[in-house]
Structures are given as C-alpha cells and as structure tokens.
Amino acid sequence: MSTIPGASWPQRVVRPSWTLKLRFFVSGHLLFVAGATVFGIILIMATLAPLIAPYDPVAIDFSVKLGAPGPDHWMGNDELGRDVFSRVLYGARTSLMVGLMVTVMAIALGLPIGLLAGYFGGRLDTVLMRLSDVFLAFPPLLLPIAITAAIGVGLVNAMIALAISWFPWYARIMRGAVMRVKSEPYVMAARAMGVGHGRVMLRHALPNCLTPVIVQGSLDFGYTILAAASLSFIGIGAQPPEIEWGLMAAASRTNFLEFWWTVTFPGLAIFITVLSINLVGDGIRDILDPRFQEFR
Amino acid sequence: MSDVVLEIRDLRVEFPELGRSVQAVRGCGFGVRYGEVLGLIGESGCGKSVTALACLGLVPPPGRVHGSIIVDGEEVIGASRKALADLRGGKVAMIFQNPGKALNPFFTVGRQMTDVIRVHRPVDRSGARDLAIEALELVRLPDPRVVLGKYPHQLSGGQLQRVMVAMAVSCDPLILIADEPTTALDVTIQGQIIVLIRDLAQSRGLTVLFITHDQGVVASLCDRVAVMYAGRIVEMGSSDVLFNRPAHPYTRKLMLTAPRLGRGKTDLDVIPGQVPDMRAPPEGCAFHTRCSHALELCRKVSPLTETLDGDHTVSCHRAKELV
Amino acid sequence: MYRYVTQRILLLILTLIGVVTITFVLGRVLPGSPVELMIGYRPNQEQIEAARKALGLDLPLYIQYLHFLGDAIRGDFGVSLHTKQPVITDIAIRSTATLELTVLAVIAVVLIGVPIGVISAVRSNTLVDHATRSISIAGVALPVFMVGILLQMLFYGDLGWLPLQGRIGSLVLLDHPFEIVTGFYLIDTVLAGSWTAFSSAASHIVLPATALTLSTLPLVTRTTRNMMMEVLQEDYVRTAIAYGLPVRHVHYRYALKATLIPLMTIVGLTFGVLLGGSVVVEFVFDWPGLGGYVVRSITRSDFPGTIGVTLFLATIYLSINLVVDLLYFVVDPRLSSP
Numbered sequence: 042m043s044t045i046p047g048a049s050w051p052q053r054v055v056r057p058s059w060t061l062k063l064r065f066f067v068s069g070h071l072l073f074v075a076g077a078t079v080f081g082i083i084l085i086m087a088t089l090a091p092l093i094a095p096y097d098p099v100a101i102d103f104s105v106k107l108g109a110p111g112p113d114h115w116m117g118n119d120e121l122g123r124d125v126f127s128r129v130l131y132g133a134r135t136s137l138m139v140g141l142m143v144t145v146m147a148i149a150l151g152l153p154i155g156l157l158a159g160y161f162g163g164r165l166d167t168v169l170m171r172l173s174d175v176f177l178a179f180p181p182l183l184l185p186i187a188i189t190a191a192i193g194v195g196l197v198n199a200m201i202a203l204a205i206s207w208f209p210w211y212a213r214i215m216r217g218a219v220m221r222v223k224s225e226p227y228v229m230a231a232r233a234m235g236v237g238h239g240r241v242m243l244r245h246a247l248p249n250c251l252t253p254v255i256v257q258g259s260l261d262f263g264y265t266i267l268a269a270a271s272l273s274f275i276g277i278g279a280q281p282p283e284i285e286w287g288l289m290a291a292a293s294r295t296n297f298l299e300f301w302w303t304v305t306f307p308g309l310a311i312f313i314t315v316l317s318i319n320l321v322g323d324g325i326r327d328i329l330d331p332r333f334q335e336f337r
Numbered sequence: 338m339s340d341v342v343l344e345i346r347d348l349r350v351e352f353p354e355l356g357r358s359v360q361a362v363r364g365c366g367f368g369v370r371y372g373e374v375l376g377l378i379g380e381s382g383c384g385k386s387v388t389a390l391a392c393l394g395l396v397p398p399p400g401r402v403h404g405s406i407i408v409d410g411e412e413v414i415g416a417s418r419k420a421l422a423d424l425r426g427g428k429v430a431m432i433f434q435n436p437g438k439a440l441n442p443f444f445t446v447g448r449q450m451t452d453v454i455r456v457h458r459p460v461d462r463s464g465a466r467d468l469a470i471e472a473l474e475l476v477r478l479p480d481p482r483v484v485l486g487k488y489p490h491q492l493s494g495g496q497l498q499r500v501m502v503a504m505a506v507s508c509d510p511l512i513l514i515a516d517e518p519t520t521a522l523d524v525t526i527q528g529q530i531i532v533l534i535r536d537l538a539q540s541r542g543l544t545v546l547f548i549t550h551d552q553g554v555v556a557s558l559c560d561r562v563a564v565m566y567a568g569r570i571v572e573m574g575s576s577d578v579l580f581n582r583p584a585h586p587y588t589r590k591l592m593l594t595a596p597r598l599g600r601g602k603t604d605l606d607v608i609p610g611q612v613p614d615m616r617a618p619p620e621g622c623a624f625h626t627r628c629s630h631a632l633e634l635c636r637k638v639s640p641l642t643e644t645l646d647g648d649h650t651v652s653c654h655r656a657k658e659l660v
Numbered sequence: 661m662y663r664y665v666t667q668r669i670l671l672l673i674l675t676l677i678g679v680v681t682i683t684f685v686l687g688r689v690l691p692g693s694p695v696e697l698m699i700g701y702r703p704n705q706e707q708i709e710a711a712r713k714a715l716g717l718d719l720p721l722y723i724q725y726l727h728f729l730g731d732a733i734r735g736d737f738g739v740s741l742h743t744k745q746p747v748i749t750d751i752a753i754r755s756t757a758t759l760e761l762t763v764l765a766v767i768a769v770v771l772i773g774v775p776i777g778v779i780s781a782v783r784s785n786t787l788v789d790h791a792t793r794s795i796s797i798a799g800v801a802l803p804v805f806m807v808g809i810l811l812q813m814l815f816y817g818d819l820g821w822l823p824l825q826g827r828i829g830s831l832v833l834l835d836h837p838f839e840i841v842t843g844f845y846l847i848d849t850v851l852a853g854s855w856t857a858f859s860s861a862a863s864h865i866v867l868p869a870t871a872l873t874l875s876t877l878p879l880v881t882r883t884t885r886n887m888m889m890e891v892l893q894e895d896y897v898r899t900a901i902a903y904g905l906p907v908r909h910v911h912y913r914y915a916l917k918a919t920l921i922p923l924m925t926i927v928g929l930t931f932g933v934l935l936g937g938s939v940v941v942e943f944v945f946d947w948p949g950l951g952g953y954v955v956r957s958i959t960r961s962d963f964p965g966t967i968g969v970t971l972f973l974a975t976i977y978l979s980i981n982l983v984v985d986l987l988y989f990v991v992d993p994r995l996s997s998p
Contacts, residue, residue: 175678182936190966191686308806316801426903438895
C-alpha cells in the first residue's frame with residue numbers, strides 16, 4: 042500500500058445545517074429581511090383591509106370633520122370626517138395594485154420587443170430600439186403626464202401611461218440579455234439541430250434573461266408607486282371617490298398646515314411602503330446578481 | 338543572511354467571508370537575494386499575486402495579513418503610511434499583468450511617469466521629465482519624447498509594458514516585482530519583455546521577483562525558482578536543479594508539462610484534479626488530493642520543509658525516497 | 661470628431677421627430693380627439709365640420725402629420741384653450757421660471773451630491789458611508805410632493821422663516837418693479853439693483869429648489885458612489901498606489917477624472933428627472949412655471965398647451981444630453997485624440 046491513486050480523495054465538505062444557513066442569510070441580508078418583513082405586513086394589512094379597518098373608508102361624518110388623532114380615530118379624520126386610518130389601509134390596496142399592474146404591463150410590453158430586437162438583430166433591432174429610445178427622450182414623469190392628458194385623467198389611464206413610458210427599460214434589458222445568451226454554445230447548438238426560432242427564444246433565451254428583468258422589476262415596483270402617487274397628487278391620476286394616498290395628500294393641500302394628520306399619514310404610508318419595496322428590490326439584486334453587490 | 342533583500346516569513350493572508358474565510362496564503366516563506374532573479378510559479382489562485390501585493394502592503398480590503406515581510410531590513414506588515422509611501426515605487430516597484438489597464442486612460446504617459454518620479458526624487462517637473470525620457474530610453478522605446486505625450490490607448494500592449502518597466506526603474510528601486518507581466522501579450526512581445534527584464538537585472542543589479550505560471554519563462558530568465566501550491570512554498574531551488582531534478586511531485590508534474598515559451602496555461606491542465614478550495618484547504622499536505630504518491634501520512638500531517646542539498650528545499654514526506 | 665458630432669446631431673433630430681410623432685399620435689389617434697375639446701359643449705354638426713376644417717382634420721392623416729410636424733418645427737403649437745394665447749407665448753413667459761428653478765436645483769444637486777458620493781466611496785464601509793447610504797435609500801422612497809409639503813410645514817408653518825408659495829412677494833413686485841432681462845428673477849433683481857426684490861425672490865425660491873434638490877439628491881449620491889467604487893477597483897488606481905503616489909492624489913485626481921464622464925451622463929439624466937419633478941414641485945409651491953401650466957392644461961382639457969409644453973421640455977432635455985455627449989470630447993482623451 043505504497044501509492045494511492047490520485048484525485049480519488051474526496052474534498053472535505055462541510056455541510057452547514059439549515060438553521061445556520063438561515064442565520065448567515067439573515068445576517069448577510071439584514072436590510073432585505075427587514076424590508077421583506079415590513080412589506081409582508083403591509084401586504085397582509087392591504088389584503089385584510091375590510092376586516093381591519095375600523096370605519097368605512099368612504100363614510101362621511103361631519104361631526105368629526107378634521108378631527109385630530111385620538112383613541113377613536115388613530116390617524117384623525119379628513120375634511121369630510123372620513124377616518125384617515127381606514128383610508129390609509131384601503132389606499133395600500135390601490136398603491137400595491139397600481140405598482141404591480143404597471144410593472145407587469147411594462148414588462149409585458151418591453152419583453153417581446155427586446156426579445157425580438159436582440160434575437161434577430163440587424164435592421165429589426167435598429168428600428169425597434171430607436172423607436173423605444175424615443176420614449177426615453179422625454180423627461181421622466183412628463184411622458185406619463187402627456188399620455189394621461191391625451192387618453193384622459195383617471196387611475197387606469199395613469200397606469201397605462203406609466204406602463205407605456207416605462208417599457209423601453211425592459212426592452213433594453215431584455216435585448217442585452219438575449220444578445221448575451223444568443224452567442225452561448227447551447228443556443229447555437231439548438232439552432233444547428235434545427236430547433237425553430239420561436240422555440241429557441243422561449244426555451245433558451247427567455248429563461249436566461251429573467252434574472253435582470255426580475256431585479257429591475259422589483260426595483261421599479263416602488264418607483265411606480267411613487268410616480269402614480271405623484272400623478273394622483275397633481276390631479277391627473279386617481280379621482281375621487283377612489284382611495285389613493287397621493288389623492289389623499291392632495292385633498293388636504295388647503296388645510297395641511299393646521300391639520301397635519303390629513304397629509305402626514307398618507308405620506309408616511311407611501312414612504313414606508315416604497316422603502317420596504319426598495320429594500321426588497323436591493324436584496325433581490327444582491328442575491329440574484331452579486332456583481333452589483335453593495336452590502337457586504 | 339545579509340545578502341537577502343526581501344525576506345518573507347510565515348506570511349498568512351486571509352479574506353474573511355461569511356462563515357469561512359478564504360485563506361489565500363497559508364504560511365509562505367522565502368527569501369530573495371540581492372541581484373538575483375527569483376521565479377515564483379504555481380497555478381492560478383495559489384496565492385502568488387497576493388504574496389506579491391503583500392510585499393507592497395497592497396492586499397485589498399477586507400484581506401488580513403499576518404507574518405513578516407522584510408524589505409531591505411524594514412518590516413512591511415504594519416508599517417506606517419509614510420514608510421509604505423517610501424517603499425512603494427521607491428524600494429519596490431511592481432509591474433502588472435495587464436499593461437492596457439495598469440495606466441490611467443485619462444492622463445498622458447508623461448504625466449503619470451513624472452507624477453511618480455516626483456514622489457520619489459527631489460526634482461521639479463522638467464527634471465522629472467528628463468528622468469522619464471532617460472528611463473524610456475533604457476527600456477529601448479523609440480522616440481521617448483513622443484511617447485511621453487501619448488495617452489495609454491495610443492500605445493500597443495508591448496509598448497505599454499515597456500512604459501511600465503520604465504516607470505518601475507525610473508525611481509531606481511531595489512526590487513522589481515513582475516506579476517505575470519507577459520501573460521496578456523503576444524508571444525513575440527513576451528520574449529522581448531523577458532529579454533528586457535533580464536538585461537535590466539544584469540546591467541543595473543536589479544533584484545527581480547518574477548511571478549508566472551509559465552515554466553518556459555522561468556527557464557529562460559530565473560536564477561532560482563520557488564514553487565507555490567495552495568498558499569505555501571512546496572519547493573525551492575536553483576532553476577537548473579528544479580528543472581532537472583525536481584523533488585516534489587507537484588513540481589515534477591509542473592515541469593513535465595512541456596516547458597515552452599508562451600504555452601503555460603493550457604499545459605497545466607495536465608495535472609489531474611483541481612486546485613483545492615481555499616475556503617477549506619485539505620488537511621495535511623495540500624497536494625495529497627491530486628498526488629499519485631500520497632500516503633495516509635500525507636492526508637494527516639503537513640510536511641515540514643527539508644533541505645535536500647545546498648539551496649534545494651522541499652516540503653514533501655516522500656521527497657527523499659522519490660528522488 | 662466631426663463625424664461623431666454630426667452623428668449625434670442627426671440622432672437628436674431623428675429622436676425629436678420621433679417625439680413629435682408620439683405626441684401627434686397621442687393627439688389625433690387616441691380617443692378624446694381635439695375637436696370636442698376645442699368647441700366645447702354640445703356642438704352641432706356644422707360646428708364640428710367647421711372645427712375639423714379649421715384644425716385640418718378633414719385632410720388625410722399623413723398630410724395632417726406633415727402639417728403638425730411643420731408647425732412643431734416652427735414652434736407653432738396652436739392656441740391655448742384656457743389662456744387664449746398662442747402656446748408658444750405662454751411657454752416663453754413661463755419657461756424661465758421653470759428653468760431658473762431646475763438650473764438652481766441641478767447646481768445644488770451636483771455640488772452636494774457628487775462630493776458626498778465620492779467621500780462615501782473613498783471611505784466605503786465607514787460610518788460616513790453607511791450614513792449617506794441609509795439616507796439615500798430612505799430619500800428615494802419619499803415622493804417629491806411630500807418633500808415639498810414637509811418643507812412648507814417646517815419652514816413656513818412652524819418656523820415662519822420662508823414664504824409658503826409663489827415666486828416673489830406681490831407687494832414687493834408693486835413697490836420694486838424691475839425689468840425682465842434674463843427671466844431669471846435672481847439675476848434680474850440684481851441687475852435692477854433692488855435688494856428688496858432680490859431677497860424676496862431668493863426667499864421664495866429656496867423651498868421649491870430645496871424640494872427638487874432633495875428629491876434627486878439620493879439618486880446622484882448613490883450613482884456617484886457606485887461609479888467611484890467601480891473606478892477605485894481599476895488596475896490603474898492600484899498601479900498609482902503601488903508607485904507610492906499619495907492616496908489623496910490618487911482618489912481626487914486620478915480616480916475623479918475617470919468618474920467625470922459617467923458623472924456628466926448622470927447630470928444630464930438628473931436634469932430630466934428635475935424637469936419632470938418640477939411639474940409636481942411647481943404645483944405644490946404654486947410656482948408660475950411650465951409645470952403648473954401643464955397641469956392646468958390637462959385638467960382643463962387644453963390639449964395644445966399640454967403638447968406644447970411636453971415638446972418644449974423634451975427638446976430642452978434632449979439638447980442637454982447632446983451637450984453632455986459633446987462634452988465627452990473635452991474630457992475623454994480616447995475620443996479627442998484617437
């Protein structure tokens with residue numbers, strides 16, 4: 042037994058228990074975990090708003106008009122005597138829905154364009170990308186404003202407008218990712234084996250491009266909520282009697298100096314929601330795409 | 338030992354990560370004698386470059402450095418900012434792997450050279466310019482005055498590496514550390530740069546620590562060779578001895594793989610298995626996972642460094658019986 | 661160099677035509693056509709026909725498009741329905757208010773955000789860095805209008821230091837009239853030598869400009885930090901330090917110059933964000949600029965006004981980005997001396 046064949050020794054592998062793994066994960070992604078927790082709570086509160094809300098969010102009660110926060114009305118009442126807390130809860134539903142819908146619509150619009158441009162390249166690529174670049178030529182927020190002006194004010198229209206002005210980013214990301222994947226040997230092999238364009242794109246190119254799209258989507262989710270709130274605030278997004286945080290803040294514009302709660306709580310709600318979403322987005326980016334890691 | 342100008346003793350460098358840390362260098366030690374050209378060879382990731390960076394106190398954060406590195410009688414590890422500033426470029430100059438990236442693209446070659454010269458020598462801008470021209474002539478770049486006015490992107494890779502060598506020698510350092518300076522260059526240019534470094538070493542009595550994974554370069558350039566594996570020196574000796582009578586199984590495998598200029602990287606693949614994961618390096622002799630002579634002993638006990646004859650040292654339990 | 665410049669300018673023109681096209685499509689093809697907006701409530705058939713003819717809507721679509729394009733190039737965006745003036749006149753009156761605000765904000769953002777970002781990168785993972793990054797992350801989550809409202813609550817409501825809204829005190833304007841030369845009140849009042857008018861204008865612009873600045877500061881700080889971090893990883897930074905150059909010199913001269921190019925791009929983009937944000941900020945502070953005008957145009961279904969302002973701001977934004985592109989030549993030797 043003088044020689045032992047080489048390369049046969051197993052490497053020493055330490056297998057940490059799952060609790061240990063979880064601890065490492067939490068300690069390494071502290072902000073992500075915090076953001077996800079807060080976001081989870083907001084999500085639950087939005088879902089259960091009809092059960093949690095102490096009052097009907099649209100019930101007008103002039104006896105408590107502009108009432109200060111107190112034991113009965115934690116966040117006070119607005120100029121029509123409506124309970125601010127209940128309205129903030131219901132507003133969460135609107136904002137989360139808006140954020141989700143706009144992001145989904147923008148992705149649904151951007152992905153196919155980027156996919157086609159990146160996969161086929163050439164003139165189609167040039168035309169598609171130049172076209173979507175034009176949408177980026179407007180100062181942000183101005184294009185959604187103009188689109189809303191054309192198709193009419195309202196929450197749904199504002200959502201459509203935001204999606205239209207947002208899709209080029211996804212088209213760009215998708216295009217870049219597809220171009221990278223396209224030159225990968227396994228995609229070329231699939232083409233060489235006679236697999237059709239559509240199948241190659243769906244089976245090989247698309248799944249490999251999802252990471253950057255998910256990362257961008259999670260980061261844009263919060264931004265969209267902000268933009269939608271701003272549109273509602275200036276009066277071209279949500280319209281009464283819809284319950285929306287930006288609209289709530291706008292409604293109290295005339296009296297916010299005396300009755301601070303009418304504007305502060307919806308504002309705070311936007312802040313906490315978007316902050317938690319951004320922390321989650323940053324975390325997702327760090328986890329999925331460690332190249333851009335900021336936190337160590 | 339007064340002729341030793343650079344001495345490294347029990348150098349350890351680790352990069353903390355979550356849970357476990359990467360042990361890039363794990364007790365590396367060797368000395369470089371005045372005026373010699375020492376080759377440091379090993380596979381990518383064995384800790385050569387980190388060792389070189391440690392000599393200048395340049396291990397990037399969050400790396401932690403322990404042990405001792407003595408340059409010209411002064412300790413580098415834990416040295417003051419001022420001492421480090423004198424050391425860097427003044428006593429020890431370094432040239433890097435990728436000359437295209439090692440110079441700042443936004444400043445002219447002349448500006449960058451004179452900036453460096455003025456840090457280390459008491460000259461004004463025009464004096465520094467003269468010294469820079471002198472250095473460029475030394476590395477045999479034609480039209481040094483023109484080169485000074487050029488931006489890095491206007492020069493070729495070979496020219497840039499000559500500029501780097503010129504910058505290195507312009508402050509008259511004791512030691513030149515060359516970290517794979519030819520890897521990124523064409524084969525023909527590689528030869529020119531190696532000849533240049535060899536001539537400079539001879540004509541100016543420059544001490545050179547030449548890091549490479551290309552045994553061919555070592556054969557044509559180095560007086561002595563240190564072989565590094567998994568963060569340690571496994572064998573060291575004159576290049577003659579190491580090429581003809583290697584004692585360590587790793588060195589033997591390394592030398593077996595066609596020693597020809599410019600064909601370093603691919604040949605190393607001949608050695609079976611992979612470089613060990615430095616987060617959990619193997620116990621005992623780190624090479625036992627890939628060694629065809631490994632014993633039970635090799636898996637458990639780390640071999641000590643023994644002297645075979647004269648300069649020739651090796652860390653292997655079976656070195657004597659296998660020679 | 662000439663090729664690059666002409667290429668850029670051609671691209672700008674193409675993009676502008678694209679922008680005009682998008683606005684044309686918005687105006688003519690989508691529902692809510694300008695006819696009913698223009699002639700108002702319950703028109704009869706003849707009125708509709710007359711209006712269509714007046715607007716040129718009876719012509720084929722491509723002719724309409726060419727008319728629209730020609731008008732846009734000449735700066736003729738039609739007559740505003742709520743001010744009854746040519747839109748271009750309205751824009752001329754109001755644009756300087758918006759530009760004064762955004763230019764001031766851009767200067768503030770760059771002067772504050774860039775140094776903070778650089779310091780944060782150079783001292784990464786220190787207390788300074790953690791603090792700036794935390795504030796940045798939080799700052800991004802605050803909507804622009806909330807920043808404005810909070811500023812009003814604090815500096816007008818609680819402290820009473822600064823005026824709530826407007827561009828200049830109306831009484832001040834009556835007592836100390838000054839000639840409009842540049843359209844920037846801060847400059848015009850100085851030219852007129854009226855200290856009272858200047859201090860009134862200055863105290864009015866502080867809050868809206870601060871709101872705009874704060875809303876884009878996190879973006880600039882964060883991108884500057886990330887870019888600087890990237891540059892600090894570069895081989896040439898390591899080379900400079902390996903040759904004993906003072907670390908300060910390496911960071912603030914060698915590295916900063918490399919950050920300059922992406923930085924200029926960021927400043928260009930920031931200008932866009934500020935132009936967009938100014939719509940909201942002007943609304944909050946009742947600032948007599950294009951933002952308030954465009955909001956009023958939309959809520960009063962004044963389509964020419966909306967389109968005119970949109971085209972105007974898009975053109976400014978594109979021109980700024982063109983200037984940024986051209987400035988690359990000054991900074992990047994790889995472009996200027998190939």
